[in-house]
Amino acid sequence: MNITTLTPQFFTDQGSKRVQIAYGPYTVSQMAVNNGMSDIIERTMQTPCQDCVITFMQAGLQYPNGTYANANTSLWLHHIVLFNTANLDTVCGANEPGERFFASGNERDPVDITLNGTNTAGYYLGPNDNVGAVIELMNQGMTEQAAVVTITYEYIPKLPSQWHKVTPIWIDIGGCSSDEPAKNNSVFQYSSPTWIANATGRVTFTVGHLHDGGTHLEMYKNNDSFCDSVAAYGQTPGYVDAMSNMAMSGSMDMHISSMTDCTTGQVNLGDEISITAFYNTTEYAPMKNNDGSLAPIMGIALMYLAQGETYGGGPTTASPTMSGGMTMSGGMTMSSGMTMPVTGTASITKVTATGAAAAVTPAAALIAGAVGGMAVVVFA
Ligand SMILES: [Cu+2]
Secondary structure (H helix, E strand, C coil): CCEEEECCCCCHHHCCEEEEEEEEEEEECCCCCHHHEEEEEECCCCCCCCCEEEEEEEEEEECCCCCECCHHHCEEEEEEEEEECCCCECCCECCCCCEEEEEEECCCCCEECCCCCCCCEEEEECCCCCEEEEEEEEECCCCCEEEEEEEEEEEECCCCCCCEEEEEEEEECCCCCCCECCCCCCEEEEECCEEECCCCEEEEEEEEEECCCEEEEEEEECCEEEEEEEEEECCCHHHECCHHHHHHHCCCCECEEEECCECCCEECCCCEEEEEEEEECCCCCCCECCCCCECCECEEEEEEEECCCECCCECCCCCCCCCCEEECCCCCCCCCCCEEECCCCCCCEEECCCCCEEECCCCHHHHHHHCCCCCCCCCC
């Protein structure tokens, strides 16, 4: 049995449910193999529900017997990303296998879209939507280990009237890839390309992701900071290396154990959204590969926009033409001056003159043709 029933926390009047699904077990090869990294691609993940609204998600890592796995047991949930292949990713379009709607690094921060039950918004999963996953697990031990990835979901088994779907917005210092080179013993920062908003909504929740060495992640709208997600290190024993690892590295290493959330903001059409990831590898040691070289770093903000909650709570004013796109001119890894047309997702609605909402269908073939030749999906 890989589904555990839990007690829902919010919106029980709407019939909410809470479950934990266990995925795997996966075999994670020992540290001498590929720097201990094992990559898994799941084309179809078991979902908690269909035609439903997901209000909360949190990843975890454990051994097949249910015991907790973390850095102190030499096993990392390096990352997991869930994507919905029924929708295009709003920021990166067909460069991604689907709409990226959940991500977690080893810090395993909860994604609480309803913010303790104060937002009537969530991620809508359609009746026939398919969810895939990219998973990377890391083993810093000398022997192979088996691990189970868990995701706790809270959901409402329908789309309640008056509720709003959220559009997930993934902003990345790598543009539409995710890895950047680290630097030793220094203070440095990376900024993302600017995303010209082609989706609108009130920000219900934003979760940040950095690698060890990171101190904070700032988000900017039209050059003004509106969110600062701050990293905390070693808050629980799981995030402090065990004695065996200490002996090897010669120091007491601590790892990122949480990032603060941002729960306010508004994105309107044409807004210029970007992030900057701040690192200080003098203060916090960065991760190293087996040969002593530095592992790549990341800076990501995943923001959830409640559709239809714009301009003081009036009806949605999403683009009738969906003409926005991500300008990659500031990108670290993309060729300069490249513009990626993005035509929005199936879940974005537009409002006609009479105020009735109509679904916009993504023109997947068009987009695939327009952005051919770019990297598909890179997470680490
Ligand atoms: Cu990462």
